[in-house]
Every structure is written in structure tokens, then in C-alpha cells.
Amino acid sequence: MTHRFLTSAAVLALIAGPALAAPDAITLGMVLEPPNLDPTAGAAAAIDEVVYANLFEGLTRFGPDGSVQPALARSWDVAEDGLSYTFHLVEGAQFHDGTAFDAEDVKFSLDRARAEDSANAQKALFAGIEAVEVVDPATVKVMLKAPDGAFPFKMAWGDAVIVAPESVAEAATHPVGTGPFAFADWVQGDHVTLAAFDGYWGDKPALSKATFRFISDPTAAFAAMMAGDVDAFPNFPAPETLMQFEADPRFAVIVGSTEGETILSMNQRTPALADIRVREAIAHAINRQDIIDGAMFGYGTPIGSHFAPHNPDYIDLTGLSAFDPEAAKALLAEAGQSDLKLRLALPPPTYARRGGEILAAQLATVGIQTEITNLEWAGWLETVFKGHDFDLTIVSHTEPMDIGIYARPDYYFGYQNEAFNAVMEQLETTSEAGERSALLKQAQEILAKDYANGFLFQLAKTGVANAKIEGLWANAPTQANDLTGVKWLD
Structure with missing residues (x-):
């Protein structure tokens, strides 16, 4: 098994605790283990289910209702001819390794995604880009080959998250992003753990730690929920048992739609x-x-x-x-x-x-x-x-x-x-x-x-969660377990 750790003593302390969730920690069940943790170089939905909006961020992002919302770009302007977008970036953001985020990282990420040798599974999202220009550290201009009203939508995909040249080489096994949670460890075949990032530029999450446990067998998933070994299973693999959870006040059954x-x-x-x-x-x-x-x-x-x-x-x-x-x-x-x-x-x-x-x-x-x-x-x-x-x-x-x-x-x-x-x-x-x-x-x-x-x-989207958990998405406008608004009720 592979273990990878941040050097931060605080993170090591977070992951050394008991398996059961504390009031500010959560354990989520997932059916599939991601093959890697780099959404810019993998097609598996399980990658985004761990890292989207949690660890990595893009210029824009999807909200729980499917709307396109600002992320690392706080706003953007569209040229009258529709051939360019100017993105105004958040200031003061940094990557989890301490390096600063700026327009150069946006240019690097978009140029990398659209390069001839790109490994991006959704390379077509970037095919309409003619050039990317750094205007200043907080402003980037994207020139298009033809007008594209859906460009902010495309930039909200998990495949379009922003990475840094200093850390992208190890993104598959040790991802470094700008999100509210940083990578803590990955025990292959068992779990991935994320820990709250103290240097996050935006609103701090209510959770200090999130563990994603991989349980592919429906019977085992049912047993794990009933025993409290996992706190929530957003995409529950045993729908035949949902009636039992609905009848148990300890749990909430969450049914919605997906893409x-x-x-x-x-x-x-x-x-x-x-x-x-x-x-x-x-x-x-x-x-x-x-x-x-x-x-x-x-x-x-x-x-x-x-x-x-x-x-x-x-x-x-x-x-x-x-x-x-x-x-x-x-x-x-x-x-x-x-x-x-x-x-x-x-x-x-x-x-x-x-x-x-x-x-x-x-x-x-x-x-x-x-x-x-x-x-x-x-x-x-x-x-x-x-x-x-x-x-x-x-x-x-x-x-x-x-x-x-x-x-x-x-x-x-x-x-x-x-x-x-x-x-x-x-x-x-x-x-x-x-x-x-x-x-x-x-x-x-x-x-x-x-x-x-x-x-x-x-x-x-059929999910089961501890009834005291609030903020999990009911619908899935993208393949994500967004934990930025998740918290335990008193």
C-alpha cells in the first residue's frame, strides 16, 4: 500500500485520530477508488468526486443547482465580438505548498490542457482557445477562435481546474491545489484523506478533515452505514435497502438527479x-x-x-x-x-x-x-x-x-x-x-x-447520510462531493 503525507505536523495529527468522525470531521463512502487524483489527466468520475471544489478549483465552478459561479475568477468580461474573455482573479490565494496563485498559473494550466500532447480527458473543452495572455498578476485574457457563449461553463468542469507548474508533476499521487482542503494521505485500496487548509483564500470550511472510504460491495456499504463506520454515502450502491434507512431516524435518505x-x-x-x-x-x-x-x-x-x-x-x-x-x-x-x-x-x-x-x-x-x-x-x-x-x-x-x-x-x-x-x-x-x-x-x-x-x-442520485449532517448536495450537476458547505448540526 502507498502512503503519502504532507509534512505539516497539524495534518499528521488530524489523520492519527480514530476512524469514527469527530463533530468537525466526516467519513464518506465511495463505490469506486480513483485511479489517480489528477482531474486534468484522467477520465474517471471518482477523481472529481474526491477533489472537485475541495482540493482543486477552476476559474469558475458549478453550484449545487448547476449554475456557473465564480471561483478563482471573481468576475469576467466578454468582448463585444465574443472573441475574448477577460478574467479578474482573486488575490491572495495560494497553493497548498505555499506557492502563490496568479495569472501565470492560469495561462500554464490552459496552455497545458490544450497542448498537442495533452493528457486531458476533455481536451475538446479547450479546443476553441486561440491564445492565453497574462495582462497582470490578477488578470488573464483568453482569446477564442470563434465566439463561445458556453466558455465559462466549460471552465467549470473538473478537467479545467488550475494547477501549478511547481507541483503538477506529482498531481496523480500528491495533488496540490488552491481549495479549502489539502491532500493528507492515500492508502490505496482503502481511503483518501483531505484536511482543512489553514491558508485558504475564501470562506473556511466547517470541517477539519474529510476521509473518502472505498467500499465497492453493496452489502458492505449497507453494513458500514448501519455501523457508523461511514457518516454518509452520497452515491449509495444498494438502493434496495433505502426503505430501511428511511424508517430509521438516525439517517436521512437523499434522492436527487444527476448528469x-x-x-x-x-x-x-x-x-x-x-x-x-x-x-x-x-x-x-x-x-x-x-x-x-x-x-x-x-x-x-x-x-x-x-x-x-x-x-x-x-x-x-x-x-x-x-x-x-x-x-x-x-x-x-x-x-x-x-x-x-x-x-x-x-x-x-x-x-x-x-x-x-x-x-x-x-x-x-x-x-x-x-x-x-x-x-x-x-x-x-x-x-x-x-x-x-x-x-x-x-x-x-x-x-x-x-x-x-x-x-x-x-x-x-x-x-x-x-x-x-x-x-x-x-x-x-x-x-x-x-x-x-x-x-x-x-x-x-x-x-x-x-x-x-x-x-x-x-x-x-440516491444517498444516505447521518441525519445530523447538513449541506450535502441532493442533486449532482457535476461529478462531485462538494464539502465546502457541509457541517454537523448540534
């Missing part, structure tokens, strides 16, 4: 899946409600495209891919696929493992056989996301309003549609709200009618 479009991703590099008739057949073979009931115990909202139902621009397109096994069989026959066999790779979350078994049975009823392979998260990222070595997989895309991933030329599911790309390009340069809404609706329809993937359900 997690849960999809059956189809690798269109696989010859059979390049045929729209096969993709449509698979879509009609899926009974979404059975998957929601069987895998999520009723928690989840059916979707017909890659878009969150709580978004005001959402349109319900589930009818285009309604459950219709006979239509599925006819489409497979028309495509000449009488004995189709596909590989189904499943990552660890319960929605994937439980949902995958149900979905495999549904596909079998229309004549599609599946070979299931269960992968750990690191293996899924390497084999499926990076290696494209799969036919089908189930995963929740938890990034905020990420419909643009379907325009990426080498994204893991290999979707290509010039009409969709054109809509995305137009969206990039459109700032008027009504026009953007119309384009987003058009994009949803293209994906639905092209059966780009099997659209299953919007992942619900």
Missing part, C-alpha cells in the same frame, strides 16, 4: 454495429423500465437520447426506441444477422453489473448472444475507453451536458455523423439562448434517430 446518462454504448467499429438496423434492433430489444426496476430498484428516469431530463432543453424521444422485440427480430433478419454474438464489457458500478445481466437476457430473446466480461475500473478505462476493444458496454456519462462527445472523431464508441458535427459546430458559435435551445433539441433528435447508442436511463 449521468446511463447508456448501452455500441462500438461502431464492430462491423455489425456499424449497421443502423442492428443498432435499432438492439434499442427495440431493451425494456428500460425492467432495467431501472431490476438494477436500480425503481430509481432512474428513462431517456431516449444523450440528454438529462431535468435540463430545460430536453425532449422526450423514448418513443423512437420503444420496447418492441418483434420489430427487433425483423430488423436483425433484414440486416442478415441471424446468429449475432457480441462482447459485453461491464465496469464495477451496480447499475452496470446488475443492468448488464438483465440486458443480456433481453438481447437473448431477440437472438443476440452476449459474452459478459466484468472489468475493474482501471481495466475498463484501459480496454474500453482507451483501447476500444469491446462491442457493448454500460456506463453512466456523468459529465455536465456532454452531448458534444458524439462529435469527437476518435471517441471510444466510434460514432460518426456529419450532420451532428455540423450542429455542434454551430452551437459552439451561438450565444443566443433560443437558438442554442433549438440546436440542442436538433442534436438530441439526430442521436435518437441514428440509434447512436442504447439510451437507458438518467442515473438517480
Whole structure:
């Protein structure tokens, strides 16, 4: 196991205490352990679940209602032609290693993220940047290739946090940010601990310490909550037990929405899946409600495209891919696929493992056989996301309003549609709200009618917490466990 520590004696004292939370400390459960702790060089949602708004900060940030709020940029101005943003930075901020934060760090971070050799999983967020100019230590100007009304939104992603050249090389295992909490230790396979940072520039958090414990087994998660070994499990993996918690006054059950479009991703590099008739057949073979009931115990909202139902621009397109096994069989026959066999790779979350078994049975009823392979998260990222070595997989895309991933030329599911790309390009340069809404609706329809993937359900956020804890997010506008407003009630 790997242990890494800050040299501060205060931090060492904080982590030497008992496992149970003190009134100013909290232990949170998480299903997945992050593969690293650098959100600027990793695609796993678990990274942001630990560090977003806690350890790292960006120019902007998402609030609990999904709004874009100031962060390291206290304000910004947009040029009349929309081709530049001038960000006015907070002053007096410092990184956890004592180095000062200023505009040079912003330029370094944005240039690093958009560089040709960038390892950023969301490099497309920065593709519209023409240049970054340091005006003075507290002001940075970002020039764009074309107007982009969504630029502050893009800068709120976890992938856009600000890092420092002095410490970024070790960010994967010893992250250094400007947030209210500093990295304390990581015992791999068990937990990550953060401790309140005395030199934080903003409002001090009520918590002195936060420990994220990794518990992937639903039964073990239930036992840990009941025993008080964890104080909260914001994304609880055993929804079948929520009724027990609701009946127990010691706990609060927190149910909200997420940005997690849960999809059956189809690798269109696989010859059979390049045929729209096969993709449509698979879509009609899926009974979404059975998957929601069987895998999520009723928690989840059916979707017909890659878009969150709580978004005001959402349109319900589930009818285009309604459950219709006979239509599925006819489409497979028309495509000449009488004995189709596909590989189904499943990552660890319960929605994937439980949902995958149900979905495999549904596909079998229309004549599609599946070979299931269960992968750990690191293996899924390497084999499926990076290696494209799969036919089908189930995963929740938890990034905020990420419909643009379907325009990426080498994204893991290999979707290509010039009409969709054109809509995305137009969206990039459109700032008027009504026009953007119309384009987003058009994009949803293209994906639905092209059966780009099997659209299953919007992942619900089902959490359990000690009833004396206040401030945990009910909804998840981004993949985060923001602890900046969390406290224990007296």
C-alpha cells in the first residue's frame, strides 16, 4: 500500500485520530477508488468526486443547482465580438505548498490542457482557445477562435481546474491545489484523506478533515452505514435497502438527479454495429423500465437520447426506441444477422453489473448472444475507453451536458455523423439562448434517430447520510462531493 503525507505536523495529527468522525470531521463512502487524483489527466468520475471544489478549483465552478459561479475568477468580461474573455482573479490565494496563485498559473494550466500532447480527458473543452495572455498578476485574457457563449461553463468542469507548474508533476499521487482542503494521505485500496487548509483564500470550511472510504460491495456499504463506520454515502450502491434507512431516524435518505446518462454504448467499429438496423434492433430489444426496476430498484428516469431530463432543453424521444422485440427480430433478419454474438464489457458500478445481466437476457430473446466480461475500473478505462476493444458496454456519462462527445472523431464508441458535427459546430458559435435551445433539441433528435447508442436511463442520485449532517448536495450537476458547505448540526 502507498502512503503519502504532507509534512505539516497539524495534518499528521488530524489523520492519527480514530476512524469514527469527530463533530468537525466526516467519513464518506465511495463505490469506486480513483485511479489517480489528477482531474486534468484522467477520465474517471471518482477523481472529481474526491477533489472537485475541495482540493482543486477552476476559474469558475458549478453550484449545487448547476449554475456557473465564480471561483478563482471573481468576475469576467466578454468582448463585444465574443472573441475574448477577460478574467479578474482573486488575490491572495495560494497553493497548498505555499506557492502563490496568479495569472501565470492560469495561462500554464490552459496552455497545458490544450497542448498537442495533452493528457486531458476533455481536451475538446479547450479546443476553441486561440491564445492565453497574462495582462497582470490578477488578470488573464483568453482569446477564442470563434465566439463561445458556453466558455465559462466549460471552465467549470473538473478537467479545467488550475494547477501549478511547481507541483503538477506529482498531481496523480500528491495533488496540490488552491481549495479549502489539502491532500493528507492515500492508502490505496482503502481511503483518501483531505484536511482543512489553514491558508485558504475564501470562506473556511466547517470541517477539519474529510476521509473518502472505498467500499465497492453493496452489502458492505449497507453494513458500514448501519455501523457508523461511514457518516454518509452520497452515491449509495444498494438502493434496495433505502426503505430501511428511511424508517430509521438516525439517517436521512437523499434522492436527487444527476448528469449521468446511463447508456448501452455500441462500438461502431464492430462491423455489425456499424449497421443502423442492428443498432435499432438492439434499442427495440431493451425494456428500460425492467432495467431501472431490476438494477436500480425503481430509481432512474428513462431517456431516449444523450440528454438529462431535468435540463430545460430536453425532449422526450423514448418513443423512437420503444420496447418492441418483434420489430427487433425483423430488423436483425433484414440486416442478415441471424446468429449475432457480441462482447459485453461491464465496469464495477451496480447499475452496470446488475443492468448488464438483465440486458443480456433481453438481447437473448431477440437472438443476440452476449459474452459478459466484468472489468475493474482501471481495466475498463484501459480496454474500453482507451483501447476500444469491446462491442457493448454500460456506463453512466456523468459529465455536465456532454452531448458534444458524439462529435469527437476518435471517441471510444466510434460514432460518426456529419450532420451532428455540423450542429455542434454551430452551437459552439451561438450565444443566443433560443437558438442554442433549438440546436440542442436538433442534436438530441439526430442521436435518437441514428440509434447512436442504447439510451437507458438518467442515473438517480440516491444517498444516505447521518441525519445530523447538513449541506450535502441532493442533486449532482457535476461529478462531485462538494464539502465546502457541509457541517454537523448540534
